[in-house]
Amino acid sequence: MTDTVSTGEVLIDLEDVGMSFTGASGERLNVLENVNLQLRDGEIVALLGRSGSGKSTLLRAIAGLLAPTSGQVSYRGEPLTGTNPGAALVFQSFALMPWLTVQDNVELGLAARGVAPAQRRRQALDAIDRIGLDGFETAYPKELSGGMRQRVGFARALVLEPDLLLMDEPFSALDVLTAENLRTELVTLWATADFPTKCVCIVTHNIEEAVQLADRVMVLGANPGRIIAEITVDQPRPRNRRAPGFAALVDQIYGLLTGRDTALVAAHPDSSTPFATPLPDASVGGIAGLLEMVYGSDGRADLPVIADDLNFELDDLMPLVDAAALLGFLLVDSGDVILTNVGANFTNADIQSSKKIFATQARRRAPLVRTICSALIGSADGSVRADFFQDLLERGFSDEDAHRQLELAVDWGRYGELYDYDTDSGRITADPAGLTLEK
Template identity: 85%
Template sequence: MTNSVAGGEILMELCAIDMSFTGASGERLNVLDEVNLQLREGEIVALLGRSGSGKSTMLRLIAGLLAPTSGEVRYRGQPLRATNPGAALVFQSFALMPWLSVQDNVELGLAARGIAPAERRQRALQAIDRIGLDGFESAYPKELSGGMRQRVGFARALVLEPDLLLMDEPFSALDVLTAENLRTELVNLWATEDFPTKCVCIVTHNIEEAVQLADRVVVLGSNPGRIIAEVVVEQPRPRNRRAPAFVAMVDQIYGLLTGRDTETVAAPQDTATPFAVPLPDASVGGIAGLLELVQGNSGRADLPVIADELNFELDDLMPLVDAAALLGFLLVDSGDVILTNVGSNFTHADIQASKRIFAQQARQRAPLVRTVCSALIGSGNQSVRADFILDLLQRGFSDDDARRQLELAIEWGRYAELYDYDTDSGRITADPAADLQPA
């Protein structure tokens, strides 16, 4: 199938979509902000972003499993008011019925549509053969490898002959070689004349996967999710990951993701709140390890190269980069990270000196750590209940995110010897050696 990004018929439109949910404490959690997107016949589109970018929410809006808070979702020009009749989903978790055989799993959607048994059987067998599982019709999911189970998921979607094949991180639960094999087979199927779907939309956080598969990569920013760029991939398939054009496009997209999202945390003001600049989900050890890698590369490193060397993906690497940038240890320049003087000092310091540097940077640049220190100063006995901080956080985060923010603040503060946390009493207490007077 040829690339027809520019001229293909519009199958789906997301028009001025805002999406928010109500948290456990009644707060509004904004997931998507002013999203506009078109999906056209003849293209594979990748929705690329890290956690918090709303990419899976967008896929569920397209599938008709969610309704937007505001804006409109359209399928073939008509407002979508229920489940999308022209879409089929492939899930990360396979989502097979363990008590049903391969063939019965593939027939499920057809049965739900009222297709007669004889036709169901014929179409299911054709789909099973198409994805390379001929001979396993009577097998059960427990007898299959992860890759084979995902093939069943593909067959169950393709047997419906949908206009839109929607895939939510379909390869992330598989080992590297199996995932690569299935990506290649998807591209080969897409190239056949009788491929039964007109458009593929895949959610991923793997930049190389997006560039390998897609005709168009929609790059999403986070918190709330929004489209920050659309990159058209004009390279012919199959694509060589080592080709200069491929590497350049991966670098370009890394730059888009890091350059825009880390700007918001690179130099927070003294008045920045823990809601505006949350703590990235990164351990102190992980931050230190990243800085050592950059230091070992003469103080400047290419993010795609680091990710490739460590077998990291975007969601693994970016919180570490965000945390190091927030603390002033790194600068981000497109797809490169550059060690600052304070980052170099931290990397070369002994353990006690590194703790002092971390303490100073965290108090100055991490709003939640600064908030905890301020609460301790104002308490009189330099001790506060952790639940007090948690309650404040739940006013702007979901329950799970609020708890994770508190855990990170405690870990960072403990390392810096600013304060400690007692599990039995549930209290955060200033470290006796810490000078918690206003910085």
Template identity: 75%
Template sequence: MTASTTTGAVLLDLAGISKRFTGAAGDELRVLDGIDLQLRSGEIVALLGRSGSGKSTLLRIIAGLIAPSGGHVRYRGRELNGANPGAALVFQSFALMPWLTVQDNVELGLAARNVAPAERRKRALDAIDMIGLDGFESAYPKELSGGMRQRVGFARALVLEPDLLLMDEPFSALDVLTAENLRTELVNLWETDGFPTKSICVVTHNIEEAVLLADRVLVLGSNPGRIIAEIAITTPRPRDKRAPGFEAMVDQIYGLLTGRDTEPAVAEVDTATPTARPLPEASVGGLAGLVELVYANGGRADLPAVADDLNFEIDDLLPLVDAAAMLGFLTVEDGDVLLTDIGARFTTADILESKKIFAEQARHRAPLVRTICKGLTGSADGSLRAGFFLDLLRRGFGPEDARRQLDTAINWGRYAELYDYDTDSDKITADPDAQVFAGVRGKWTM
């Protein structure tokens, strides 16, 4: 099978898929919304997106492990109302039974299907041989390297001869060289006539991995997860990372992923709410380091090149980009980041001036920081319990995301010396010397 192979029959059809979860307080969190997707025989499809885009949730709906809140899932034309009989899943964390040998682990799925012992043994040994672990049948997982354990995970899935091989970030727990080797071997197996599966769907946050493997890349947006772009990759496999066409495709996808609200309209800077424009989960040191890197590069940097140089995944780099863009230090243009005038001042100033610049940008452009500052200004003594803001955030976020939002805002505000936080009292208190609170200090009892 190659990228030029005409894809065949529809194996799986998702129409109007949505997924909602209800929190302990009865709040509703929308994870997926309006997903339409078909998986066909003869193709590899990559689901690519940031953390929180619902990639893994979507994969589990395809596998039939969780039910959608709305829409329809059809496998070979029939409504799916339970585990997908034509799918097998490869996990990120290997998920092997430590007390079972390699062969016993590979036979697990066959045993669950009541396959006779002799047939189980034959098919398991064939799968073990196919993925390059011949000779390790009697080994236990603790005796294997990470790459070898993931090979066992592949064998356990492939021995079921599934129509759909579903993979949830299968290479992310491996070192770079091992991951590269396994990806290459997977492509080689896919190209052989005897490969026992008809379609592969892989979840990843690695853009290069998606372009290396897939015939189609589906780019998911976040909050809630939805498909924002579908990109066909027509270059035959194996693909060369150094080819100009490869680099252009990676740049295009970076542009799609960085185009989401990284540069707000002027009016939105003053009016956006903390739930409509969440804070990226980025430390001040991290975003400052990125701004400094772009400055050292002459004021412009190619994001794929930055990620490659730093060995960063998309989930590592893009929150820093989003944070720097939110604060007006960088702008994003087609996968490149450009330094702004205020960004240049921020990165070249001394520490005190740098903090003043950060404080001004944060209280003006970061909605949650602005909301906290306004709340403290309106309070009787310049302080409020953090739980007050946490309760407000829970109206738009799940409990964990609400806590992360508040923690990020506290860290940014502390660095900017806008306010401080006392863990014991759970109180956020304004810094009386911060310019934003000038003129109202007289009504506080500090």
């Protein structure tokens, strides 16, 4: 396979694809919006984004497992009306049948296609040999390591000789060394002349993984999911993570995934709503720990370096960055984070002073915290039922997300001594030490 961006035949064409679902309370949840994408013969494409960007939903639309709410998905010029006949999926969770042997698991797709037993056996053994599991044909999944079970998943997909190999976070359930080994083997297989697949599309939240594997990285924004950038990776394989060009691409993508929303919040901290600017899923302790790391790097740190030092993935690190930026403790500049003066003051303060700084920033810049404070000030006795906020939040979030938003707001408010929550009464009560109740 070539190491340059493919100009080959279009295998998949997505035109203005949108996807929405109805939540438990009847609300409309938009997962994807106006997605336009082509997958071509001769390329590996990575779909990269944070939680909520609709990566896996998009992959399932390509596979024909989900029909788009709007727009159209075509395979080789024909609109998909069901399962994509030219695609095979590899899952994060391996999805093996525990009562079947390795060979039987690999033969499943062929059996579903009505392939004769003798031919099934021959093709399955060839696929098992290709992915390096010779000698384990009669083993059961429980006898295999995680890496070996994922190899079975690869073999089960490749035995179908699909045009499109679709991979949904295939390495994220594996330990670091096993995942790196399988990535290397995937690149080696891709380079062989008899590799049966014409295009690989991989969903990931790992930026380095995307740059290591892909010819094109499609960067998705969230809520709803949409493509915000297309990054071409023109470096030859195998790729060196320490090469300046590799690091520059990683930094560029980090900037894309962190720079847009935080810049908007910084520009309008007082005017956003709890729906437009949800609270990032981050604890106060996690935020403080991140700030300490940045402070220890003279107030400016490289996000990929922090992620590497902490052995974090993108989805682990980004909520902390988002929360610190929302609160005005950090600024995000491409792939770097910069400690603000108020962030430095928070980091260096004693516990009581840090609580006061956090309370001031949260009340001014975190919309849901500000909303709760306003409601408490306007109440007759300085308390409000938590169900009131839960009901309001469910008009813009799913039940689960609304509950999590309220949990975060309570945790942040408690730390800043703005208010407290009583589980027995189900009421949020103003803390006189932190929240002035004058109307």
